[in-house]
Amino acid sequence: MKVLIAMSGGIDSSVVAHLLKEQGHEIVGVRFTLWSDPLAPALAQLLPSKCCDTQSAVRCAAVAKEIGIPLHIVNLEKEFKEIVVERFLDDYRSGLTPNPCIGCNRQIKFGKLMELASEYGCDKLATGHYARVAQEKMPDGTERFLLLEATDVEKDQSYYIHDLSQTQLRRVLFPLGAMHKRDVFALAKRYGIPFDEHYRESQDLCFFPEKSPHAFIKRHLKNTLQPGTIVRRDGTVVGKHEGLPLYTLGQRRGLKIGGLKIPLEVVAKDVAGNRLIVAEKDAEKTTSVRVRDLSWVSWQPPEGDDTPFDCRTRSLSPRHAGRFRLEGTAGTFTFDTPVPPQSPGQSLVLYRGDEVIGGGIIV
Numbered sequence: 001m002k003v004l005i006a007m008s009g010g011i012d013s014s015v016v017a018h019l020l021k022e023q024g025h026e027i028v029g030v031r032f033t034l035w036s037d038p039l040a041p042a043l044a045q046l047l048p049s050k051c052c053d054t055q056s057a058v059r060c061a062a063v064a065k066e067i068g069i070p071l072h073i074v075n076l077e078k079e080f081k082e083i084v085v086e087r088f089l090d091d092y093r094s095g096l097t098p099n100p101c102i103g104c105n106r107q108i109k110f111g112k113l114m115e116l117a118s119e120y121g122c123d124k125l126a127t128g129h130y131a132r133v134a135q136e137k138m139p140d141g142t143e144r145f146l147l148l149e150a151t152d153v154e155k156d157q158s159y160y161i162h163d164l165s166q167t168q169l170r171r172v173l174f175p176l177g178a179m180h181k182r183d184v185f186a187l188a189k190r191y192g193i194p195f196d197e198h199y200r201e202s203q204d205l206c207f208f209p210e211k212s213p214h215a216f217i218k219r220h221l222k223n224t225l226q227p228g229t230i231v232r233r234d235g236t237v238v239g240k241h242e243g244l245p246l247y248t249l250g251q252r253r254g255l256k257i258g259g260l261k262i263p264l265e266v267v268a269k270d271v272a273g274n275r276l277i278v279a280e281k282d283a284e285k286t287t288s289v290r291v292r293d294l295s296w297v298s299w300q301p302p303e304g305d306d307t308p309f310d311c312r313t314r315s316l317s318p319r320h321a322g323r324f325r326l327e328g329t330a331g332t333f334t335f336d337t338p339v340p341p342q343s344p345g346q347s348l349v350l351y352r353g354d355e356v357i358g359g360g361i362i363v
Contacts, residue, residue, distance in 0.1 A: 002026040003173065004122040006113055007064065007071065009056030011188050011195060012128030014063045016175050018191040020126060021067045028120050029064050029071040030113070031057070035081040037208045039219045059194055066192070074116070076108060083107050085207055089220055092213075092245040095271040096345030100205060101160050110161070110168050117171065124173050130155040131356075132177035133169050136298070144298045145169035147356040152180040159315040162349045162359045163295035217245050228274035230255065233267075241276040244269050249343040252281065267341050285338035288322075289313075289362050291348050292330045296358035301326050306334070309350040309357065313342050324350060331360070 003020055007013045007029045021027050064071035084104045091098035110125075117125045130150035135143055145166055150156040164172070176184055188195065208216035218225065225243030232238060239257045241247060247255075252265045255278065267284045268277040294300075301307035306323040311333055313320070322335040333348055342348075342362050349359035 001124060002028070002120075002122045003124045003126050004028050004030060004113065004117040004120055005069075006109065006125070006127045007031050007060050008128070009058070009060030009063075010128065011193060012130075012176055012184060014059060014193045015184050015187045015191065016126055016128050017063055017067060017069065018187070018193070019175050020173075021069065027067070027069040028122060029060075029069050030116055031060050031071060031073050032080075032109070032112070033073060033075045033077060034108075035077040035085060035207055037216060037219070040209050040216070062194060072116070072120075074112070076112060079112075080104070080108055080207070089217075091345050092217055092221065093224055095244055095269045097248045097343040098345045099347050102163065102347055105161050106163050110164060110172070114168060114171065123171075125171055126173040126175060128176055129157045129161060129174050130176055131158040131161060131174050133172060133174060147297045148177075149351070149354045149356065150174075150176075151178045154316070155181050156316065158356045159312055159347070159349050162297065162347070162356050164297070166298065169297070214246055217243075221245055226274055228276065230257065230276045230278055233277060233279060238264065238278065244271060244274065244276060247276055249341050282340070284341055286335070286341050287338050288332055288334040289342050289348060290330065290332055291360040292363050294326070294329055294331060294358060294360035297356055300358065303327065309333075309352055311351065311359075312349050313346055313362065319351065330363075 003025045005013065005017050005020065005027055007017060008031065017027060017029060061071060084100050087103065088098050088100045109127075113125050113127075130152055132148040132150060134146040134148055136146055137143060147158055147162065147164065147169060149158045205213065210216065221243070225245065227243060228241055229237050230239035230241050239255060241255075247266050247269070249266050249268070252263050255264060255266070257264055257278070262280045264278040265281050266276060267279045269275075270277060301324060303326045306325050308321070309324050310319040310321050311324075320335050320337070320339055322333055324333050325331055333350075344362050346362050347359050348362050350357040
C-alpha cells in the first residue's frame with residue numbers, strides 16, 4: 001500500500017514513518033512550512049517546544065534519508081496565516097477564546113494532506129495523532145467509520161479532530177492510536193531516531209514562541225486593546241484590565257487585584273461595555289451551554305430529544321455528563337452537575353464511551 005505520511009520532525013511522526021516502512025508499505029513523506037510570528041523576539045523563537053523549529057526540520061530530513069523515502073516540503077504560510085492566524089485574532093477581537101488547532105486540523109493539515117495524497121497517488125494518509133478509527137458494517141451493507149479515543153488517554157488527541165469527515169476517516173491511519181507514549185519512545189530508541197534527554201514534545205500553539213498567547217495578542221492587537229474596568233456582578237469596580245482579549249474565563253492570576261481573602265476569577269466579559277466581570281472563586285456555576293456550528297462523525301442524535309452524552313470543553317479536561325438537545329446546526333448541552341462558566345469560542349466535544357460523536361463551538 002502506498003501511504004503519505006505527515007512528518008513534523010517530532011518523535012511521533014518519525015516513529016510512524018519507521019513503522020510503516022518496516023511493514024513494507026511504499027512511503028511518501030510531506031512536511032509543511034507554516035507561518036510563524038515574524039514580530040516575536042529572536043530569543044523566544046529558539047524555544048524547542050514548537051513543531052516548526054530547526055531541530056524538528058533536521059530530524060525530519062534525517063529520518064526520511066535513513067529509511068529512504070522522498071520528502072516533500074510544502075509551503076503553506078499564506079494559507080495558514082489567512083485561515084488560522086487571522087481567524088484566531090478576529091475571535092479574540094470579538095471577545096472569544098478560540099481553539100485554532102481544531103480548524104487547522106480540518107482545513108490546513110487534513111484538508112491539504114488529503115489533496116496531496118491523491119496528487120501523489122497514495123491510498124492512505126498516516127499521521128502521528130493519538131486517536132483510533134474503527135470500521136462498522138451497517139445493515140444495508142454500507143460502511144461507516146467511527147472516531148475513537150486513543151488507548152493512552154493522557155495523550156489522546158481525538159478532541160482536536162472531532163470534525164473530520166467520513167471521507168477523511170476512510171483514508172486515514174493513526175498507527176499510534178493503540179500505543180502508550182512510553183512504547184513510542186522505546187520504538188524511537190530502537191529505530192535510532194535522533195533525540196536527546198532534553199527532548200520536549202511540541203506544545204501550545206505553534207505560530208508564536210511563547211507558552212501564553214498574551215505577548216502575541218499584544219503584538220498584533222495593540223491598536224485594539226482598550227483598558228477598562230474589572231467589576232463584580234453588582235457593578236462594584238475592583239480593578240482595571242489591560243484589554244479584554246488578554247483574559248479568559250476562569251482566570252485568577254494576573255488580575256492584579258490584591259487584599260482579598262478569597263481570590264476572584266473571571267466569570268464573564270462585557271464586550272459592549274469593555275468590562276471584565278469577576279466573582280469569588282467557585283461562586284458561579286453554569287447548568288448549560290449553547291453550541292453552534294455542529295459537526296458529526298458518523299451519526300447524530302435525533303433532533304429535539306435530550307440525548308445523554310459525556311462532553312469535554314477542553315482537550316484532556318475531565319468529562320462532564322449531561323444531555324444534548326439538537327436543534328438544526330446548533331444545540332444545547334445541559335450538565336448533570338453544574339460546572340464553572342465555559343469560555344465562548346472553545347469547542348464542546350461529545351462522547352459515548354470511547355467513541356467521539358461530534359461537537360461544535362460554545363456560544
